[in-house]
Amino acid sequence: xxxxxxxxxxxxxxxxxxxxxxxxxxxxxxxxxxxxxxxxxxxxxxxxxxxxxxxxxxxxxxxxxxxxxxxxxxxxxxxxxxxxxxxxxxxxxxxxxxxxxxxxxxxxxxxxxxxxxxxxxxxxxxxxxxxxxxxxxxxxxxxxxxxxxxxxxxxxxxxxxxxxxxxxxxxxxxxxxxxxxxxxxxxxxxxxxxxxxxxxxxxxxxxxxxxxxxxxxxxxxxxxxxxxxxxxxxxxxx
Amino acid sequence: xxxxxxxxxxxxxxxxxxxxxxxxxxxxxxxxxxxxxxxxxxxxxxxxxxxxxxxxxxxxxxxxxxxxxxxxxxxxxxxxxxxxxxxxxxxxxxxxxxxxxxxxxxxxxxxxxxxxxxxxxxxxxxxxxxxxxxxxxxxxxxxxxxxxxxxxxxxxxxxxxxxxxxxxxxxxxxxxxxxxxxxxxxxxxxxxxxxxxxxxxxxxxxxxxxxxxxxxxxxxxxxxxxxxxxxxxxxxxxxxxxxxxxxx
Ligand code: HEM
Ligand code: FES
Numbered sequence: 001x002x003x004x005x006x007x008x009x010x011x012x013x014x015x016x017x018x019x020x021x022x023x024x025x026x027x028x029x030x031x032x033x034x035x036x037x038x039x040x041x042x043x044x045x046x047x048x049x050x051x052x053x054x055x056x057x058x059x060x061x062x063x064x065x066x067x068x069x070x071x072x073x074x075x076x077x078x079x080x081x082x083x084x085x086x087x088x089x090x091x092x093x094x095x096x097x098x099x100x101x102x103x104x105x106x107x108x109x110x111x112x113x114x115x116x117x118x119x120x121x122x123x124x125x126x127x128x129x130x131x132x133x134x135x136x137x138x139x140x141x142x143x144x145x146x147x148x149x150x151x152x153x154x155x156x157x158x159x160x161x162x163x164x165x166x167x168x169x170x171x172x173x174x175x176x177x178x179x180x181x182x183x184x185x186x187x188x189x190x191x192x193x194x195x196x197x198x199x200x201x202x203x204x205x206x207x208x209x210x211x212x213x214x215x216x217x218x219x220x221x222x223x224x225x226x227x228x229x230x231x232x233x234x235x236x237x238x
Numbered sequence: 239x240x241x242x243x244x245x246x247x248x249x250x251x252x253x254x255x256x257x258x259x260x261x262x263x264x265x266x267x268x269x270x271x272x273x274x275x276x277x278x279x280x281x282x283x284x285x286x287x288x289x290x291x292x293x294x295x296x297x298x299x300x301x302x303x304x305x306x307x308x309x310x311x312x313x314x315x316x317x318x319x320x321x322x323x324x325x326x327x328x329x330x331x332x333x334x335x336x337x338x339x340x341x342x343x344x345x346x347x348x349x350x351x352x353x354x355x356x357x358x359x360x361x362x363x364x365x366x367x368x369x370x371x372x373x374x375x376x377x378x379x380x381x382x383x384x385x386x387x388x389x390x391x392x393x394x395x396x397x398x399x400x401x402x403x404x405x406x407x408x409x410x411x412x413x414x415x416x417x418x419x420x421x422x423x424x425x426x427x428x429x430x431x432x433x434x435x436x437x438x439x440x441x442x443x444x445x446x447x448x449x450x451x452x453x454x455x456x457x458x459x460x461x462x463x464x465x466x467x468x469x470x471x472x473x474x475x476x477x478x479x480x481x482x483x484x485x486x
Pocket of ligand 1: 015018019020021022023025026029074075078079081082108109111112113115116180183184186187188190191192194195451452453454
């Protein structure tokens with residue numbers, strides 16, 4: 001009980017929650033990117049992968065539930081911490097110098113909220129497949145394909161190509177992954193700090209690792225809508 | 239050189255404050271910032287006006303009493319320098335300089351540029367000590383401490399508790415201060431016995447005082463006149479995690 005109290009009510013405890021949930025979300029976005037990049041291996045590869053994920057049944061829902069609680073905890077602690085931080089500094093200086101503080105580190109809540117808004121849109125767009133939000137006039141739920149082994153399944157490849165051929169959807173996607181990269185460029189280094197896993201030797205290494213991964217993520221994710229806008233996938237769909 | 243100063247004036251904790259403009263004439267480059275203020279104050283007193291109140295004591299960068307925010311940066315933004323050691327040669331003739339007190343809810347302004355830093359004292363009272371009987375003069379070599387540990391503990395012990403870390407942090411977080419004290423005492427054999435209790439109590443007291451939370455911006459370490467590094471906070475985070483999992 002005391003442990004839970006310390007975790008949820010103390011400043012450092014909430015930073016552990018922030019760090020652990022941030023680490024989980026980070027692991028998820030890396031995995032999700034690797035999965036998505038299979039779009040470049042052609043329709044069969046990505047559709048087989050998507051079919052495999054869909055066929056995991058209860059496990060899929062377990063993961064979804066876990067993700068929901070992780071996101072919930074991350075946002076809850078982000079909001080609580082940010083409100084406390086504002087209350088602790090009621091008077092600003094006449095000049096906002098932010099000496100020694102990077103842009104990314106000062107805008108975590110802002111980048112976070114845009115990411116949250118994007119995630120909501122993204123789920124409606126590709127998971128729930130609400131026709132109204134995809135701006136193409138097509139109904140993604142009707143896209144079907146047959147895998148090489150004869151299984152009839154949802155045509156995720158076509159959904160991605162059609163979905164990203166809308167410039168506005170792609171633009172929002174690229175903006176969101178850029179902000180995700182900004183968030184994680186600071187967040188990865190920060191999470192190791194929050195969890196107490198840094199010292200004078202590991203601080204520069206982990207910070208550099210965070211920056212590199214942040215670039216890998218933005219390039220990996222943004223390459224998909226950009227390639228599709230440049231014409232990738234049109235051939236394969238014919 | 240001649241300077242224009244915009245200084246925060248406030249009668250007491252309950253009165254609203256405002257900026258007043260003063261001219262500092264014939265400032266010598268070798269003066270410290272505080273000596274420059276002394277000269278301005280002498281003129282104010284001679285003219286029958288209230289002098290500008292500010293904190294200072296040792297004036298050699300070791301006591302942590304001086305506490306001014308200069309052009310938005312606590313201690314003025316020169317590496318490893320307290321404002322009492324900041325020399326006027328860093329400023330240009332004709333420059334306008336704003337001088338403000340530390341800004342943080344747990345550090346209320348008492349008068350002009352003086353803030354109440356008792357919140358730091360409460361944190362120290364909560365765990366910034368060791369409870370051992372010192373007895374007679376102990377043999378300096380009786381308890382061996384490795385060079386690595388003693389260096390790290392010494393780096394942490396360099397903290398003079400001025401509060402610039404809090405003043406610089408956009409969240410008014412005291413974590414660099416608390417982590418320096420925790421690191422200093424928790425690393426050494428004399429402080430190890432109370433390691434878990436110390437960190438738990440100091441962090442609780444810090445939270446109760448209303449300091450903000452660390453978002454790892456690094457402003458604190460950047461302004462620290464003793465250059466306490468940011469990874470001290472990681473050490474505190476580690477010690478606190480171990481302490482609460484052990485039931486503290
Ligand atoms: C895929 C989505 C996200 C990922 C991968 C992610 C990742 C991270 C990571 C790794 C950290 C560093 C944790 C630490 O400082 O210990 C962090 C911090 C933070 N995140 Fe997120 N995050 C995501 C979404 C969000 C959302 C939706 C919000 C807000 C509504 C948000 C707000 C914040 C804030 C404010 C911090 C800094 C908190 C602090 O240091 O006190 N994040 N995030
Ligand atoms: S007056 Fe002692 S440190 Fe500045």
